[in-house]
Amino acid sequence: METTSIPEREEAIINEFMLFDDWMGKYEYLIELGKDLPLIEEEYKTDDFRIRGCQSQVWLRPDRANSHVVYRADSDAMITKGLIALLIRVLSDQPPEAVAKADVKFLEQIGLKEHLSSTRKNGLQSMVQQMKAYANALAQNGQTA
Amino acid sequence: MPTSVDAPDTLTRPFDVAQVRAQFPTLQRTVHGDQPLVYLDNAATSQKPDVVIDRIRAYYAEENSNVHRGVHRLSQVATDAYEGAREKIARFINAAHTHEVIFTRGTTEGINLVAHSLGASHLSAGDEIIVSEMEHHSNIVPWQMLCERVGATLRVIPVSDAGELDYDAYADMLGEQTGLVAIGHISNALGTINPVQQMIADAHAVGALTLIDGAQSTQHSRVDVQALDCDFFCFSGHKMFGPTGIGVLYGKEDLLNAMPPFQGGGDMIDRVSFDGTTYDALPHKFEAGTPHIEGAIGLGAAVDFIEGLDMDAVQAHEADLLAYATEQLQTIDGLRIIGTAQEKASVISFLVGDAHPYDVGTLLDQMGIAVRTGHHCTEPLMDRYGIPGTVRASFALYNTRDDVDRLVQALKRIQPLLS
Numbered sequence: 001m002e003t004t005s006i007p008e009r010e011e012a013i014i015n016e017f018m019l020f021d022d023w024m025g026k027y028e029y030l031i032e033l034g035k036d037l038p039l040i041e042e043e044y045k046t047d048d049f050r051i052r053g054c055q056s057q058v059w060l061r062p063d064r065a066n067s068h069v070v071y072r073a074d075s076d077a078m079i080t081k082g083l084i085a086l087l088i089r090v091l092s093d094q095p096p097e098a099v100a101k102a103d104v105k106f107l108e109q110i111g112l113k114e115h116l117s118s119t120r121k122n123g124l125q126s127m128v129q130q131m132k133a134y135a136n137a138l139a140q141n142g143q144t145a
Numbered sequence: 146m147p148t149s150v151d152a153p154d155t156l157t158r159p160f161d162v163a164q165v166r167a168q169f170p171t172l173q174r175t176v177h178g179d180q181p182l183v184y185l186d187n188a189a190t191s192q193k194p195d196v197v198i199d200r201i202r203a204y205y206a207e208e209n210s211n212v213h214r215g216v217h218r219l220s221q222v223a224t225d226a227y228e229g230a231r232e233k234i235a236r237f238i239n240a241a242h243t244h245e246v247i248f249t250r251g252t253t254e255g256i257n258l259v260a261h262s263l264g265a266s267h268l269s270a271g272d273e274i275i276v277s278e279m280e281h282h283s284n285i286v287p288w289q290m291l292c293e294r295v296g297a298t299l300r301v302i303p304v305s306d307a308g309e310l311d312y313d314a315y316a317d318m319l320g321e322q323t324g325l326v327a328i329g330h331i332s333n334a335l336g337t338i339n340p341v342q343q344m345i346a347d348a349h350a351v352g353a354l355t356l357i358d359g360a361q362s363t364q365h366s367r368v369d370v371q372a373l374d375c376d377f378f379c380f381s382g383h384k385m386f387g388p389t390g391i392g393v394l395y396g397k398e399d400l401l402n403a404m405p406p407f408q409g410g411g412d413m414i415d416r417v418s419f420d421g422t423t424y425d426a427l428p429h430k431f432e433a434g435t436p437h438i439e440g441a442i443g444l445g446a447a448v449d450f451i452e453g454l455d456m457d458a459v460q461a462h463e464a465d466l467l468a469y470a471t472e473q474l475q476t477i478d479g480l481r482i483i484g485t486a487q488e489k490a491s492v493i494s495f496l497v498g499d500a501h502p503y504d505v506g507t508l509l510d511q512m513g514i515a516v517r518t519g520h521h522c523t524e525p526l527m528d529r530y531g532i533p534g535t536v537r538a539s540f541a542l543y544n545t546r547d548d549v550d551r552l553v554q555a556l557k558r559i560q561p562l563l564s
Contacts, residue, residue: 023511055534056503079507079508
């Protein structure tokens with residue numbers, strides 16, 4: 001199956017969120033999406049896989065499948081879970097080079113950019129960084145192997 | 146709130162909350178489009194009235210100058226305003242001497258100052274410092290650091306399910322080994338008003354010193370440091386309608402005189418030479434460097450604002466808000482209030498079913514309602530209740546029953562999303 005690119009996946013999410021003209025519908029949908037998050041296995045919900053954040057707890061485990069990078073994650077807050085589900089939908093199962101240089105912008109365009117601000121301290125910004133850092137490491141390894 | 150047993154000498158005027166609200170510009174604004182702001186995060190910081198904002202502007206527009214050393218006119222004006230603010234604050238808390246009021250950056254710095262300077266002069270290995278399980282991290286961590294430094298031991302008074310201190314446990318802990326008791330006047334996370342007057346008396350009976358973390362009390366009630374007889378009392382300007390970055394450490398004169406300085410630098414010295422430096426007298430000994438001049442002056446304006454109100458009427462208004470909010474929140478299915486002490490200030494921590502506080506706070510924000518979510522810098526207390534945090538609605542004198550209604554309606558509206 002051909003992988004859709006990061007911009008294509010972002011575009012699809014932006015189009016879906018355009019259907020909602022109020023915040024309530026948007027958040028309801030976000031929470032629904034969180035329920036389909038590819039969950040990290042319980043055994044990996046440890047400090048090693050925890051993204052440091054002040055409010056909700058977030059765990060993220062990167063892995064490789066064939067030549068792609070894949071992610072599994074979880075959070076104890078529903079909205080955070082929904083946001084992670086969106087990030088995973090865009091960045092998981094992609095070539096590591098593409099993730100490493102991705103400029104994730106769709107959260108701004110669907111009106112959820114406040115969740116990326118440092119004041120939220122929910123670890124989402126550091127989660128994007130972690131996802132990219134791992135992809136970058138994978139891409140570097142791939143070149144030298 | 147604890148009220149004075151003395152009858153007020155004048156008839157209490159009805160508290161005109163609309164007239165008070167009109168003095169706070171932020172309370173007039175909307176958020177997220179056209180949602181009128183419902184500000185229920187007052188335990189984190191209060192909004193500022195026009196008199197405080199205008200006073201800071203006037204300082205910079207007309208009086209700005211460095212204090213204490215200048216011979217020129219503006220420096221004298223600024224110094225008079227800065228020291229005048231100290232006098233107002235000394236009167237406000239009924240300190241015996243104006244020089245017992247030390248300006249700090251806030252409550253946290255006041256506690257750190259005492260931990261540093263009192264620790265060096267009054268505490269040693271084998272001594273015990275008593276705190277409680279409900280303390281803010283600011284009244285835990287400086288003492289942990291001090292204990293590590295001098296070999297003292299930290300003792301912790303347990304908290305009951307209702308959020309009250311176990312007084313018997315406290316009484317049992319007190320002894321000749323007790324060096325200091327450091328306790329919050331009002332819990333920022335639960336609203337519990339601690340029986341500090343009795344705790345101070347019992348600590349003094351065994352020869353221990355006392356520090357009261359008053360970060361949550363000066364905005365809700367009259368504080369009289371001489372009546373309390375506490376040795377130290379710390380509070381922050383920004384939680385009592387004043388500016389951020391300014392706070393006060395009150396300490397008894399003889400103790401402050403016996404303590405070494407906290408930081409060295411300008412403004413705190415008597416004479417400097419490489420053979421040895423001597424320090425200035427109180428209060429300047431503890432105020433190194435150019436102080437937060439407009440902060441102190443702004444805090445003075447905040448004190449004027451509070452003193453212009455009828456505090457009995459304010460307390461009655463806040464007690465009504467607390468009772469009404471407690472009653473109305475309990476109409477929500479699955480809502481659990483954390484902290485049900487008999488003596489409570491207008492702070493309500495709660496959980497809605499199994500919903501994460503972060504989710505509740507995020508959705509309330511969409512409706513213009515500002516609450517705080519998380520552990521409120523009281524992780525040991527959250528651990529004691531086995532919860533990750535709470536949603537906290539904290540009310541100030543400018544809040545109304547309408548604010549409570551909006552909170553309750555919003556919670557009912559988002560509840561289906563969270564189950």
